[in-house]
Structures are given as C-alpha cells and as structure tokens.
Amino acid sequence: MSHATALSPGLSHDRGRTDTPLIDATLGDFFDAMVARDPEHEALVSRHQGLRFTYRRLQREVNRLASALLGLDLTRGDRIGIWSHNNAEWVLMQLATAKVGLVLVNVNPAYRTSELEYALNLVGCKALVTMARFKTSDYIAMLRELAPELAHCRPGALQAARLPALRTVVWIDEAEQGEDQAGLMRFSSLMARGDVDDPRLPSFAAVLQPDQPINIQFTSGTTGHPKGATLTHRNILNNGYFIGEAMKLTPADRLCIPVPLYHCFGMVLGNLACLTHGATIVYPNDGFEPLSVLQTVQDERCTGLHGVPTMFIAELDHPRFAEFDLSSLRTGIMAGSPCPTEVMKRVVRDMHLSEITIAYGMTETSPVSCQSRTDTPLAQRVSTVGQVQPHLEIKLIDPDSGAVVPRGQSGELCTRGYSVMHGYWGDEAKTREAIDAEGWMHTGDLATMDAEGYVNIVGRIKDMxxxxxxxxxxxxxxxxxxxxxxxxxxxxxxxxxxxxxxxxxxxxxxxxxxxxxxxxxxxxxxxxxxxxxxxxxxxxxxxxxxxxxxxxxxxxxxxxxxxxxxxxxxxxx
Structure with a gap:
C-alpha cells in the first residue's frame, strides 16, 4: 500500500490513503463475520493456561459470556472493569462486552488501592472482573480493603461506601481451583450461567451503532489524576484493522503477544489486529517473561512478535537466546518507547524480524496515528515512526502560533480522523482542551516530518x-x-x-x-x-x-x- 501525497508541499501536513474504506460495523458483528469465513481456524492460544480456541469455539464462549453478563443486571452503556494480566478471559471480556454494548474499563494490574478506588468511581463501574492474585499482588485483598462489605454480602449485591456504584465482583479462577470468596463470584460460575443461544443477543446487536463507546482506558494528565479516554467500536476496530494491514497480516499469521492487554498495545495492536485478519492470537504468559516468549515463538511457529524495546532487549540478551529457532518470525511491532537504532538492527538481524514495524500513537487516538510498513526501507524504520495511517490526517504546528511548520522543522504533532476518542469520560472541559474545534487532537509531542512524510518524535511538550x-x-x-x-x-x-x-x-x-x-x-x-x-x-x-x-x-x-x-x-x- 503506497502512501498518500502530501496535502501541503513544503509544510508538515499529511493525510493517509482512503482507497480502502473504513469498517462501518460494530466489533461484535465484524467478529461474527470473520468466524463465518473460517470457523475451524485457530483463533487463540493461551500457552500458560493450556487453552486453544478455534474461531467457532471462541465465538461460542463469547456469546455464553455476553449472555451471562446480561444476567448480572447489566445493560447497554453500563461500565464493567477488568483488572487482570493476559489470559483467555481478557479477550472473552473484550468481545462479549462489545456484543451487548457494555463499556469495558481497562484497569492497570499495577494499580493499587488509591488508584483503583479513583478509577472505578470516576466511570461508575457496576461490575469488576479481577485476577485473584499475581506474584506479590493480592487483588482480592486490595478489594476487601476498599470494600470490607464484601465479606457480608451475596455475590452481585455489594453496597460499598467507598465504591458506591460497584455491585458485582467476579474473580478469575483456574478450573475451579481455590477456595470460594465471600461476596465474590467465580468466573467459571458466571460462564455457567450463560446461554450460547440467548435470544437477547441478536436484539442487543441490532441496536448497537459503530460510534457508541465500548472501551475506557485511563491516561494521566497534568491534573495529576487519570482521565478516562472513551473509545468507540469505530475507533478501535478500524485502528486494529489498519495496523494489521501495515503488517500484511493474513490468516496464516500467528502473533505472539507478550505486551499487556490492559494497554492499547495488547488490546488493539495485538488482539484486534489479529481478529480483523483471521490471524491467530498467541499469549506466551500472563506477564512478560523473556524465556516463555522465546519458547512460545519456537513451539507455536509464530510469524509475528510485539514488544516494547526493553522486552526485545531482554529476549536478545537472554543467556539461552541462541538455543531457540525463531526462523518463523516475519513481522511485529516495536512501540511504547523510543526505539534504539542498534536494538532495532539486532531484532531484524538476529530474530528474523525483517518486516517488523514501528508504531506511534496515544491512548486518545485508539491509539496508532503513524506506522512504518513491512516494505519501509530499514533506514526509515530504525529512525522514524513511519507515515500517517489511512483515513487519518496529521500536521505539525508551532505550539505558540498554531501555524503549520515547514518540513524538517519541529512542531507539535496534531492528528484528526476516525481514531480520535469520543472524549474523556465525564470531563467535557478536559476533552475540549485536548481536541480543538476543528477536531484536531493535540498530542503534546514534538516531531519533525521529512519530504516523504516520515515522522520522527523528537521530544515532548508535556512532562510525560x-x-x-x-x-x-x-x-x-x-x-x-x-x-x-x-x-x-x-x-x-x-x-x-x-x-x-x-x-x-x-x-x-x-x-x-x-x-x-x-x-x-x-x-x-x-x-x-x-x-x-x-x-x-x-x-x-x-x-x-x-x-x-x-x-x-x-x-x-x-x-x-x-x-x-x-x-x-x-x-x-
């Protein structure tokens, strides 16, 4: 896919191609159509859980969970949080909530009591699905600290002074292992309540619209408190699709995803890039561990691998790195932090990732605005964040005057198009600060643009x-x-x-x-x-x-x- 011509020759203003139309569908409908194409193709492998799902089996479990969620007295527009590392339950929640119009709220597993309390109350979560524990983190203990009322309530009937909207807490159990938790419901018990053929599901799907919010991801700001970036079906479904297009994903691809799902890197660049192309999602572990990534890539013959630079460094520098056959690898994405040139070169040379790409974006833009492609010359791949994505527009402006700067000169990167968020949840003032009257999202990042439209991030106006x-x-x-x-x-x-x-x-x-x-x-x-x-x-x-x-x-x-x-x-x- 070639790049669009610059809008303003000599100025840092560019727009992506529009020859491939935007997807005008909800995530649930698009997923069902993908299942119908090849129902027996492998959709998901969760190595640490020993789970494998075809597209048809994944669809059945998604429908079962969607039915069960409706049984929790949840309805379209209600918020439900997920506080978990990577697992099959996460992607089931991602798809099931979208099918019935619930808003999935991504809660960072690193959050502690103060942050959890603020996040759940900011968006009014009625339900929360959580891991029981991870390493030294005891999530249920933290919840009981915030809501001691859990010890004396029936599951689904919580009334907590510090979490006034929360009614239901579901904990992700492992095949019925572990003791029952007072006031909490097991995920397996929740699933057992669902009906794969629930007649309510088609009626819910029929009234959903692509521009309705289905996801809230938290992003901090200069106020010092997290803001809830609210994203729609159209936002994240299309972004996932065009990210996959830049990687040339097909059903033959198997993408290893060690990056966290609570973050848009895992959820959109990982899950949705795969699901929009009929590819296979592979989770090597619940949290990042370099040896399990190397083992998974070899055993599952993964063709793609995502990661932030520190992950790739940990894999390359692992003492057992040379033992693994990574020859199946072709593509992937390095993002999340500035990508060191020497690391990028090693990844291409030593991990067989000849078609790895670089992506740039922010949570508020679903997230990717710029990305290199598999055929981007290596010199540009190791030194830039690529070019503007399809159906998006970017410009670099003087932060003081607002004027578009000439090519080669640094300016604040602004972007607009389908990917710009619905807004910050419940905060119209902050939304207007971020998105101007013409629809431009002001990123706060300083960048330069060369004659071919390649963008290089050079600094940040904000303190991030x-x-x-x-x-x-x-x-x-x-x-x-x-x-x-x-x-x-x-x-x-x-x-x-x-x-x-x-x-x-x-x-x-x-x-x-x-x-x-x-x-x-x-x-x-x-x-x-x-x-x-x-x-x-x-x-x-x-x-x-x-x-x-x-x-x-x-x-x-x-x-x-x-x-x-x-x-x-x-x-x-």
Whole structure:
C-alpha cells in the first residue's frame, strides 16, 4: 500500500490513503463475520493456561459470556472493569462486552488501592472482573480493603461506601481451583450461567451503532489524576484493522503477544489486529517473561512478535537466546518507547524480524496515528515512526502560533480522523482542551516530518516520562508525594536509563524541622501507587532552580541529575 501525497508541499501536513474504506460495523458483528469465513481456524492460544480456541469455539464462549453478563443486571452503556494480566478471559471480556454494548474499563494490574478506588468511581463501574492474585499482588485483598462489605454480602449485591456504584465482583479462577470468596463470584460460575443461544443477543446487536463507546482506558494528565479516554467500536476496530494491514497480516499469521492487554498495545495492536485478519492470537504468559516468549515463538511457529524495546532487549540478551529457532518470525511491532537504532538492527538481524514495524500513537487516538510498513526501507524504520495511517490526517504546528511548520522543522504533532476518542469520560472541559474545534487532537509531542512524510518524535511538550513502555505523568506522582506529612514541596522528572529508556527522579523539600529518608518515601508509596511510578532516584534539596518569574525549571533538575549520575541521553528512533 503506497502512501498518500502530501496535502501541503513544503509544510508538515499529511493525510493517509482512503482507497480502502473504513469498517462501518460494530466489533461484535465484524467478529461474527470473520468466524463465518473460517470457523475451524485457530483463533487463540493461551500457552500458560493450556487453552486453544478455534474461531467457532471462541465465538461460542463469547456469546455464553455476553449472555451471562446480561444476567448480572447489566445493560447497554453500563461500565464493567477488568483488572487482570493476559489470559483467555481478557479477550472473552473484550468481545462479549462489545456484543451487548457494555463499556469495558481497562484497569492497570499495577494499580493499587488509591488508584483503583479513583478509577472505578470516576466511570461508575457496576461490575469488576479481577485476577485473584499475581506474584506479590493480592487483588482480592486490595478489594476487601476498599470494600470490607464484601465479606457480608451475596455475590452481585455489594453496597460499598467507598465504591458506591460497584455491585458485582467476579474473580478469575483456574478450573475451579481455590477456595470460594465471600461476596465474590467465580468466573467459571458466571460462564455457567450463560446461554450460547440467548435470544437477547441478536436484539442487543441490532441496536448497537459503530460510534457508541465500548472501551475506557485511563491516561494521566497534568491534573495529576487519570482521565478516562472513551473509545468507540469505530475507533478501535478500524485502528486494529489498519495496523494489521501495515503488517500484511493474513490468516496464516500467528502473533505472539507478550505486551499487556490492559494497554492499547495488547488490546488493539495485538488482539484486534489479529481478529480483523483471521490471524491467530498467541499469549506466551500472563506477564512478560523473556524465556516463555522465546519458547512460545519456537513451539507455536509464530510469524509475528510485539514488544516494547526493553522486552526485545531482554529476549536478545537472554543467556539461552541462541538455543531457540525463531526462523518463523516475519513481522511485529516495536512501540511504547523510543526505539534504539542498534536494538532495532539486532531484532531484524538476529530474530528474523525483517518486516517488523514501528508504531506511534496515544491512548486518545485508539491509539496508532503513524506506522512504518513491512516494505519501509530499514533506514526509515530504525529512525522514524513511519507515515500517517489511512483515513487519518496529521500536521505539525508551532505550539505558540498554531501555524503549520515547514518540513524538517519541529512542531507539535496534531492528528484528526476516525481514531480520535469520543472524549474523556465525564470531563467535557478536559476533552475540549485536548481536541480543538476543528477536531484536531493535540498530542503534546514534538516531531519533525521529512519530504516523504516520515515522522520522527523528537521530544515532548508535556512532562510525560516513558519508562519501559509505561506512560507516567510527573504531576500525578508529585500530587501523591505531597500527601506525605513531611513533604513540603516535590518535583518529579525523567532521567535517561539504558534499560527502561527513562527512570523517575524526585527532588523533595522537607518541611522545616522534619527529617526524611529514601526508605520512608518508598514505604509511603508501596501498595498505594503502581510500582513503576515509585521514583527510582530520590534526592532531598532545599529548593529548585527557577526563572526570575518563579517558574520551576525542570530541565535544570534533569541536567543536574544527568551530571551527578554520569548519564547520557539514550539513542532513540
């Protein structure tokens, strides 16, 4: 698929091709049509669960779950959260909720009590499906801390003071293993309530529209609290389709997805790219573990592999890397953080990923706006994020004047088209700040565009830090640390890191007469905010570098830390 011609020669303004029409269908209807094409083709392999589904079996289980969800007194537009790492239940929830018009709310498994409480209440979740535990995280214990009323209620009849909208909590059990949990329902018990041939399902499907919201993903902002980016069938179905097109996916492809499903990388670039092309989804494990990825690619003869740069580095540097036959690999996506040129070259050379692509986007744009393709010259693949996607338009503007900048000059990347979110849930003011009157989503990222339309991300207007693929907004961490009784002031910045791309650094001014140490700060964070938001570097200072007008100069904090630690900027693509 060749690229569209630039709209404004000499200016950083471009639009993708439109010769392939947008999909004008709901996710459920499109999935059913894909099942009808090849019902016995393998749709899903969940290696760590020992599960395999053909498209027909997946459809039957999706319909069973959709029927069961209606039995929980849920109806179109209601919000239901999923708080889980990767498993078959996740994709069942993704498809089943879409079939009956429920809004699936992705809850980050790294969230702790404070973040979970805020997220569930922000969007008014009536139900939550959760893992019981993962490694050292006890999700049910955290829920009981927030809602002690669970111990004394029937499943489905929760009335919790701190979670007023929540009525039902379902825990993902493993083949009936584990003790029953007071007030909670097993996922297997929920599934048993469903009817594959429930006559309500076609009637629900008939009234759903492609522009109705079906998904909420949380993204932080300068307010310090997560915002709920609300996405529609049209948003994520089409984005998944065109992402798959850029990878040249077909039913013959088997895509290994070690990236998390709660994030749009796993859910859209992974699941939906596959399901829109009749390809096979392969989950190597519930959480990322490099050896299981290598083993899965070999055993399942995967043709595609997704990952953030740190994942590919961990796979390449694993001591047993040379033992595995990865010759089946062809394509995949590296995204989530700036992609180091040398890592990209090793992935192409040593992992047989000759047609790997780079993608760029943000949660609010479903998420991909730019992507390289399988035939993009290697020089552009290792140094840019590709060109604008079909049916989307991008421009780079001067952040002050709003004028489109010339090619080669940096400007704020703005995008518009089908992928722009429905809005931030319940926050019209923040939505208007992000999306202007002409429909342009302002990303806050600084980029350049060359003569052929290839885009290179060069920096961020906003303070966002990207640590190992996780977006972190320093203001959110600062506001949390301000709660510590000994903290007078705090500033958080990102500093370069060879492994994660960036690490968080906090400069803290303690209150007069108080003493504070690093261990006490980390103890304060533990269990309250996600592990990746806990500052890696903590320094105690008497003040911050400021301009004459009193504005804090975060770049000077960053530069000071780089000098102290002997750090240099990572090479980025």
């Amino acid at each position: 830090v990207i640590r190992g693929g996780e977006n972190i907004y320093p203001r959110e961490v600062e506001e949390f640390l301000y709660r510590h009784p000994k903290v007078q002031d705090v500033q958080v910045v990102g500093v370069p890191d060879a492994q994660y791309g960036e690490q968080l650094c906090a400069w803290i001014v303690t209150k007069p007469g108080q003493t504070l140490d690093e261990a006490e700060v980390r103890d304060f964070c533990r269990g309250q905010i996600a592990h990746y938001k806990v500052p890696h570097y903590i320094r105690f200072v008497t003040g911050f570098p400021m301009t004459v007008t009193g504005k804090i100069q975060k770049f000077k904090i960053r530069d000071t830390m780089k000098d102290q630690l002997g750090l240099t900027e990572a090479k980025t693509a």
